[in-house]
Amino acid sequence: MKAIVMSSTGAPDVLQLQEVPTPQIKSQTEILIKVKAAGINPVDTKIRSRGTFYPEQKAAILGCDGAGIVEAVGAEVKKFKVGDEVYYCAGGLGKPDTGNYAEYAVVEEYLVAPKPKSITFAEAASAPLVLITAWEALYDRALLKAGQKALIHAGTGGVGHVAIQLAKIRGAEVCTTVSSQDKARLARQFGADYPILYTQTDFSAAALEWTEGKGVDVAFDTVGGKTFFDTVPAVRVYGDLVTILEPDGSKGTLKVARNRNLRISLELMLTPALMGLREAQEHQTEILSQCGTWIDEGKLNIHLSQTYPLADAVEAHKQVETGSTTGKVALVMD
Template sequence: MKAVLMTAPGNPEVLQLQDVANPSVSVGETELVVRLRAAGVNPIDTKLRKRGTFYPDQMPAILGCDGAGIVEAVGTGVKKFRVGDEVYFCNGGLGAHQGNYAEYTTVDERFAAHKPTSVSFAEAAAAPLVLITAWEALYERGRLEPGEKVLIHAGAGGVGHVAIQLAKLKGANVCTTVSSQEKADFVKQLGADYPILYKQTDFAQAALDWTGGEGVDLAFDTVGGETFHKTFPAVRIYGDIVTILEPDANTVWKIARNRNLRIGLELMLTPMLQGILEAQQHHADILAECAKYIDAGKLKIHVSQELPLAEAAKAHQLIESGSTTGKIVLVI
């Protein structure tokens, strides 16, 4: 099969399309062989390409956590899927289990969900990592309740644009930071109540003004760095802030402490990295629920660009430019 191999850490050019052996058809009892039709590209892919995977002794590696495709073969113990079923999932791509920049892969049936029927394979492949991240951050770490006010950073980005929609589905009011009027218009279409043009406006003050000086109930940081601690004053006393980035060593915690903020850390890769089967199954359950929302027209995944598998390096370059809206997908 064709696959994009990362032979060593480095620039996007280390990603090369090569011929490799197909995954074995004699799969384990609960495994599926999937003929991939698309693979989502995420910032974690670019980070692993630059610095090396979590398993540097297992090279070369095939990156790509997100995949969507058609079940080609099933193990003897598979109960949930049949050959020909369309599936989507977040599995592999961290350096141990094969990722999805390839024509075929294997995935345990417990970690996959039926693909939403109303969208393309490209849209489905763009969805898993960002859906799970936003779902866990808002609903589980942030304990979002109907009627609450939420600040979502980078609302036009991959995680941000689905976070807006999930927050609205919960009945929350949403303000979100964006870099341009074009992106402000985009997030309004997703349901955002108040886009904040952060290059022109102090976003913390804007959020305070929006909430009558009280602060939002929950802030969701998808940017990291100084944005994290600059968000503290925008959150109400005893409120929540959840970040998907590791807090910087220079983070000033005083305002967070004085406001008694509850800090949540969200890394949806933990179950894969730690081998926590129950949590990986929970991720598949989240995807199954989101598929219902997608097919009901209540949740949309925005794919800004589709590229052929051979142009994985270009996809990484686009993500690293920092100006993309929604998601980039490799079509296989």
């Protein structure tokens, strides 16, 4: 099969299109999937530039997110049959015989969910990691409730645009940071009540004004750095602040957060995969199943801004690394 192989760390051009052996089913609960599309996430570019989670392996196929058609199933697979359309977040972290920048992938059944019928394979492949991340951050960490107010950073980004929608599904009001009027309009399409142009306005002050000085109940930081610390004053006393990045102590202190008794949560959706936490992985698959239902019901939209052929993975990585992409980017195999 054709696959994009990373044989060393470095710039995007370390990604090379190669012929490699097609992975084979080794467990009776595995599924062989003909991959139709693979989502590209910032974690892919970080792994490419810094190294995989399995440094003893010399070559790797990247890509955590995939969507495709079931080609074969193990003897004990119960939920899927040949020909089923599926999507999933599995592999792509450097472990041998995994990764979705390829024409085929083998995935355990418990990691696979039915693909939403109303969207394309490319849209479906763009969804899993960001859906799980936003769900875990807002629903599992912050315990977001109906009637609460949330601040979501980077509301037109991959995680941000689905986080807005999940917050609205839960019944919350949402303000979000964006960099331009065009992105403000797009954020409103996703359901944001109040887009804040952070390039022109102090977002923390704007959020406080929006909440009549109380602060938001929940803040979701997808940017990190100084933004994390600047968000603290915008959160109400005893509120929740969730971040997907490790707070950088050189950018600020937690003194104000402590004084406000904030509950600070860290969100890394890759933890279950890296630690082999089966129950947590099954929960993530349930998230995909529920989100798939909402997508088909028209309650949730995946914004796919651009697709590239598999052979153009280098260009796709360059695009993601600009940091200015709205929504998601995907590779398509046909």
